Amino acid sequence: MACIPRSFPRTNPFDRSRWNPTQAPGLAQGGVDYFLPNAHVRRMRKLALILPLLALLITSICYAYYIWATDEGPPMPASGYVAMGLGVLFSLVVGCGLMALVFYSHRHGYDERGQGGNSGD
Numbered sequence: 001m002a003c004i005p006r007s008f009p010r011t012n013p014f015d016r017s018r019w020n021p022t023q024a025p026g027l028a029q030g031g032v033d034y035f036l037p038n039a040h041v042r043r044m045r046k047l048a049l050i051l052p053l054l055a056l057l058i059t060s061i062c063y064a065y066y067i068w069a070t071d072e073g074p075p076m077p078a079s080g081y082v083a084m085g086l087g088v089l090f091s092l093v094v095g096c097g098l099m100a101l102v103f104y105s106h107r108h109g110y111d112e113r114g115q116g117g118n119s120g121d
Contacts, residue, residue, distance in 0.1 A: 105111055
């Protein structure tokens with residue numbers, strides 16, 4: 001958490017609506033802004049989010065490859081690979097189509113009508 005000087009009165013540490021930078025001690029004289037995180041802290045927050053997600057992605061890919069490579073069953077024929085590819089393609093088409101419908105309904109106001117908004121009568 002950012003270092004906030006004790007002489008700076010605040011009721012809610014997360015409320016920035018009433019924050020005036022000229023009231024902070026030392027800022028009017030060109031001092032250091034202790035309230036706002038600097039670029040290094042923002043960069044570290046991004047890394048703290050991205051690195052674990054990247055580690056999970058790499059781990060899942062390695063695990064999937066390990067399971068795929070150590071399978072002791074009979075080899076899959078070419079028709080099996082074609083069927084698997086068509087299944088993946090069909091799933092992507094359905095997912096993209098549903099997302100397109102979500103965006104379409106939001107842009108054309110269908111969501112507001114369903115939530116009791118302006119019905120256009």
